[in-house]
Amino acid sequence: MIRYALITHDFRVPCAAEEGLFCGRLGGLETLDTVMSLGQKGDKWSFLSAPPYTLWYDFLSGRPNRAVSAGLMTIETTNESGLVRLKEKGGYLSVSAQDAVDVVEGDPERFGDRSMFRLIPWEDFTKLWAVARQTWSLGPDGEKATIDEWKSSFRSLKFGSLWVDFDQFCEAIMKQPAPHELLFMAERNVYRAALYRPGVLYVVFGDKVLQEFRTSLESLMNPGFYTGEILVATNLLSEQIESAMPPSMRDQCRIITMSAFDYPDYISTRQTLFSSGVLDDYAPLLYMDGDIAVNAPIEPNLLRGALERMSSAQLENFNGDFRHSQSNGAVLYSKDPYNLGRTEAGFNTGVFLVPNVKAQRHLLDPAFLTNLIYTDMHGRGSIPFHEQSVMNYALRKIDAFDATLINSVTDVGGDPNSPIVKEYGSMAPERARGFVHFWCYGGANRSLPMGNYTRQIRHYRRRKGL
């Protein structure tokens, strides 16, 4: 049976409730169970419940569960393409000021748009519902966008700062290149939007890194102002992790318990997690080592990250070409040399961004399998800087890496007199753009310089009124 969904003049959908038909907000619907679709009943039309059940709506009792439902409608076209009127025996269907759907008598013209509806096929509607429930990053600048249901109508949609023709938007939804991506025309220009559902991942194995983890989280809270989900992969008790978290962040946290018995386990869990699918919901997913301090609001970087097409991390220019750097995959490359045609610095996976884990999994899986096979063949301690090396070797070989974003917003921190730290600007607050990786610190406890730096950044931002 062909089913259509209805969109009202103010971008709502007719739903059935105890009191009769009312108009619900699309993005606010948890399920489509109450949404009324339009189906053919004999030679006329009537409302019926959402698939898979076939329960016809009864206009007399105002319920979809009447034994013999009454109310057959005919569809009348209007002068505007795609907009129709629904004529019932007693008159035309119209949306009242209280958002109820009533049958009104007389000339429907006097009710204007309220008596008109847009019909869209049920499959298109379910996709529109999925888009309306999600947040998007709108290119090219990474503007945070949702469908503004208060301003949208059955003629055009307000998507972020753009007005999009309804038909064009529906067409774009049907032609989505992937579920996480929208390409559409608006105001005579082409736009791309990517799904935005961010997650920040930490890996915390052993209690020695808890202090660094706490300091990193504090920087994520301020000046990062991050409000999304935080994932912590750990072999510690959840109480230990929670005690290390600022209380206000505990609700944002999701703990993934993993087993770790030796050194490769401790430093190589990301690939397993990426490949497992447990992180599939996130777009983008940002992995951070515990010695990363966030030095600027993180959302703009995450929004830009969602629009990326490949994974991103910071380059280690000081180490030269990755093919000769022990920490960036030289061992694996020596076993399987390939021609890249250019010199490339190896990347550091301390800050590692995956634009959309589900969409990138087919590219991350080979890295995971490489790790598995190589470890199996040569022993568990055979790869220096285990995971980072494998990532460098595998992602470069399959051309699935682009350093541009993370490289442009990440500095190296630690001892201010270190040449490498100086090369990256000596942690000057005025150049804070995203992240500082405190690996260039000789002391045992990196949380001390991280904490001092974070306080310095907060002070600077206060002084500048940021």
Added chain:
Amino acid sequence: MTSALLTYDLRVLCMEHGKLIARALDTLADLTHVVSLQWYNGGWNLVTHTPERWWYDINAGCFDRCVPEARIEVEGDLFDAGICRLTGLDGYFHAQLSGAITPFGAMAHRRECRFRLLDGDDVRALWHVMKERWVLGDHQRLAQACSGESTIWEIHFGRLVVEFKDFLIAARERQRLSQQALLVMAERSIHRAVPYKPVVFYSLTQAEQLAELALSLRSLVECGRYQGNVCIASAMPAQRVEAFIPAELKGRYRLVRLSMGGERDKAMPLLASLVSGMFDDYAPVVCLKSSVLVTRPIDKTLRRFAQGGSSLGAPVEHVFEGDDVPQANKHGAFLGAALPEGHKIRYGFTMSVVVLPSTRQQKIFLEEALRSAVSYLGKPRHPAYAEYEAGIFHYVAAVLGAFDPALLTQRDCNLNDPAMPGQVDGTFLCCEEWLDSHRTALMRSHLESLPRTVS
């Protein structure tokens, strides 16, 4: 899922709390935790599809290790016989009775070390068949693939012992053709089994029926020894109806709120529910009026109903032979003239007991009935509200040839029987035609006189 592994005693390898464990197929609520054997260039390993993908670590015996160590050797001709043995670092994997799977020692000769590798779709087909109960053959014996006695070489299905491959072919074909029945080869002959998950459905149109419902349900439980589910549709609040349901049915009944605001609704108490799809998982569906008593154990009768195919059954009141045509509206008289040429209403039946072997198989009948009902109700005058649904059923059954008079015979029903209490011989005693004022009292006295079978 790519390929799953069954242990020698037909348990399937699963991940539970991060560990590898064997679970009986019929005890699984779904197949999300079943692990499969996967080739990954370096060797074989077990991996989950929960839909998360976790690899098995043969050292730690867990699925949540950061860098899993994964190399399992497979011995045997996987793609022909399908039986194999798995070896890890410490010897052959074997399935313990507790469900634990451990690689240990040289026990290669033992059957505990044998596994059968199955394609994911085959596992799903097998799982569906093993979860269900079946009615097998002409004698309506109840059958279930017994996970306690079956192995990966032969399946104990009721009284039959079926070769595993034959059983798998049957399950696979059933899945492929989306059909209800299972056709299985065993002992050199073919056997037909149909799923058995009965439901008894009552649709109440008025509050006065509640007292009768209580008696009918008591008879169903006490005399019928009914073990299946019950569904009651009405416009009354759930709490009110629940007060009339015997405690024995706790956990086995479902109440459906059905709006019955007008005479039209009361004239069609069954159709909307039957066509909605809510009984699609049941077989058979028996619609009883509240004025029907069940007089004897019902299970065997229900099994026969389940085998009814795509026909509708109801107690026949009148056979119209030759030029004889229905005169009563309850037999479709008001629709008789509308019948297409060449079709005739041959049987006048009562709606006190209506049997549908499966609503899924009767979809065409039900949807056509709804269409006809709506189309006819659209006319300005409808002469026979009271017998409306019955008339529509007669009409559509005649057009589609969907009524089987043998499904519910006179032996099954006492129609308006003048029999005194204690002298009833049908399985169903229909009391609808008795005087309203006396009906409940008479039903009660009949119920008291009916024999109770010790369960």
